[in-house]
Amino acid sequence: MKSFTIGDRPVGPDEPTFVIAEAGSNHNGDIDIAKELIDVAAKAGADAVKFQTFRAEDLYVEDSGNVEYLDDERSIYDIIESMEMPYEWIPELHDYCNEQNVVFMSTPFDERSAEELEPYVPAWKVASYTSSHLPFLQHLAGTDKPIIMSTGAHELAEVRESVEGLRDAGVEDLVLLQCVAAYPTPLSDINVQVVKTLAEEFNVMSGISDHTIEPTTAPTAAVALGAGVVEKHFTLDKDMEGPDHEFALEPDELNSMIAAIRDTERALGGGGKRVLEVEEELHDKARRTIQAVTEINPGDQVTRDKINILRPGEQKQGLLPKHYDEVVGKTAAKHIQEGSGIQWDDLEE
Structure with a gap:
């Protein structure tokens, strides 16, 4: 797996987790709310803010009926139509994101929306329900941009x-x-282990698009399993009108999530096992070594009653415990104080 960039942000196995703050349609048709969402994401330390760009007529059949989870009497077509983001917002939101030092992204749900977005997004995010739309995927592939694709509601095959x-x-x-x-997704169903499955099965970077209400559990678990990208919906207020606010994170929760991801990255470290600088004092004082428990004079035989395997504290460190049987029976070459560690140069060859 090689690294690549999205905007000015690196994405790869040895890079910091790329965090996408999913604004979606939580702008509620107000560009000032959209900009406030960008402000919140930038302040929280997100790498990208992602919206959604679609037209209902390119997404649903008109007589589409209702969807129970939305708890809305309107048809899904009418709901989606009310959530459309005006195309004329795209360059303005792109520029505003640049000013806030956060990457602008938006998920296109159709070719027309992709063409509007193409000059302004450095990568494509493909929604789960579009991930088996092969003609659309080929359309996106023709733009030579990185693709981040969700896999919800699809089998591995x-x-x-x-x-x-x-x-x-x-x-x-x-x-x-x-x-x-x-x-929202129940925590018991989020199945974070699939992050590993996707990486191993397809030899690609993997990550998680998390719809649980919990701000940190699934994202940090995913990072611990190697996720290179984490996406999470957020809002200004869960009580705002609209279908995606209720399960989205509020600003303080978004802050907590990103802080927890960065803490998890620090805690994971690089994987190499060595004595760290922060361990040096106790490495020297608390690891057990061969210490004299009585005064030993030159010419004395070192017997078991004269030594023990103890923590040296501020005394001289002795040999490691693995040398205990080799030390027993040796003759002291010099004076060894009680409590001092025994080294090879304290003994006759």
């Missing part, structure tokens, strides 16, 4: 078909996200 389609179309920079298409 279906994900494989999409990955093969993208690779056949020349996509090299690809991230697959574990995602569960339930809003």
Whole structure:
């Protein structure tokens, strides 16, 4: 897996987790709210703010009926139509993100929206429900941008078909996200281990698009399993009108999530086992070594009653415990004080 960049941010196995703050349609049709969401994400330390760009007529059949989880009497078509982000916002939000030093992204749900977004986004985020739309994936592949693709509501075999389609179309920079298409997702169903499965099965960067209400549990677990990308919905206020606010994080929760991700990265470290600088004092004072428990004079035989394997504290360190049987029976070459550690140069050859 090689690293690549999204905007000015590196994404890769040895890079910091790329955190996408998913604003989605939580702007509620107000560009000032959209900009406030950008402010919140930038302040929290997100790498990118992502919106959603679609047109209802390109997304749903008009007579689409209702969706129970939204608890809204309107048809899903009418709800989606009310959530459309005006295309004319795109350059303005892109520029505003640049001013706030955060990457602008938006998920396109159709070719028309992708064409509007193409000059302004450094990478594509593919929604779960679009991830088996192979003609659309090929359309995105033709732009030569990295692709981050959610995999909710799809079997592993279906994900494989999409990955093969993208690779056949020349996509090299690809991230697959574990995602569960339930809003919110019960913690017991988020199945973070799939982050590892996706990475191992397809030899790609993987991550998570998390819809649980918990701010930190699934994201930090995913990072611990090697996630290179974490995506999470956020809002200004869960009580705002709209279908995606209730399960989204509020600003303080977004702050907590990103702080927890960075703490998890620090805690994971690099994987190499060595004595660290912070351990040096206790390395010297608390590791057990061979110490004299009585005064030993030159010419004395070192017997078991004269030594023990103890922590030296501020006394001279002795040999490691593995040398105990070699030391027993040796003759002292010099005076050894009670409590002092015994080294080879204290003994006759």
